[in-house]
Amino acid sequence: MANVVLSGNTSGAITIASPAVAGTNTLTLPATTGTLLTTTGDGSGLTDIAKLSTASGSAPSYSARAWVTFTGTGTVSIRASGNVSSITDNGTGDYTVNFTTAMSDADFSTLWMAQPTISNAGADTFAISPSTTDVTVRHWENNSPRDGDYCCVVVFR
Amino acid sequence: MNKRIVYTTDDGTVAVIVPAESVELALKDVPTGKEYHIVDVADIPTDRTFRDAWIWE
Numbered sequence: 001m002a003n004v005v006l007s008g009n010t011s012g013a014i015t016i017a018s019p020a021v022a023g024t025n026t027l028t029l030p031a032t033t034g035t036l037l038t039t040t041g042d043g044s045g046l047t048d049i050a051k052l053s054t055a056s057g058s059a060p061s062y063s064a065r066a067w068v069t070f071t072g073t074g075t076v077s078i079r080a081s082g083n084v085s086s087i088t089d090n091g092t093g094d095y096t097v098n099f100t101t102a103m104s105d106a107d108f109s110t111l112w113m114a115q116p117t118i119s120n121a122g123a124d125t126f127a128i129s130p131s132t133t134d135v136t137v138r139h140w141e142n143n144s145p146r147d148g149d150y151c152c153v154v155v156f157r
Numbered sequence: 158m159n160k161r162i163v164y165t166t167d168d169g170t171v172a173v174i175v176p177a178e179s180v181e182l183a184l185k186d187v188p189t190g191k192e193y194h195i196v197d198v199a200d201i202p203t204d205r206t207f208r209d210a211w212i213w214e
Contacts, residue, residue, distance in 0.1 A: 068177070074203045078158070078177050086183035089173040090166070092208045098186040100177075134186070147205055 093145035108157040114148025
């Protein structure tokens with residue numbers, strides 16, 4: 001086992017240590033200019049994934065696994081999306097978001113917002129029937145299903 | 158995306174799939190065994206007043 005030690009211009013050093021197990025592991029640096037990885041303090045939060053470059057504090061950061069913004073009235077259409085193959089217009093105020101790449105399980109969190117079309121009073125949005133391949137979202141106003149105008153769905157896991 | 162995929166649901170209403178990138182990719186979102194039709198977006202009514210009463214003819 002051998003270590004590579006990088007000594008700074010002042011006190012302290014960075015040590016790249018090989019694991020105490022058999023086998024060859026390779027650390028490949030990117031060919032482009034830039035910082036591959038940065039950390040602060042004890043590096044907490046970097047155990048499983050790299051922290052987002054804009055994140056502050058030591059709490060771990062999680063990226064969206066799927067997202068979509070769409071128009072839910074008139075001609076229903078997708079404005080932009082990520083990991084979404086399509087949305088299904090099931091009926092008034094009823095849409096299913098279909099994932100391009102399936103989730104690992106159905107225990108994801110769905111954030112869903114819709115701009116009311118007739119009244120802010122009694123507006124309600126909720127998600128139902130999550131599965132690894134899709135989630136259905138609904139929008140109601142005044143105790144009745146209503147189409148949302150500016151609609152957004154984000155999935156975290 | 159100016160194409161839509163239309164199929165009749167189990168309760169007799171019409172579901173309209175809006176592809177994000179391509180119709181080919183979105184075809185996987187048609188429930189297994191359902192007969193579907195690929196139509197132009199212009200063929201889908203924009204007046205949704207009676208959306209839940211739509212049927213495929």
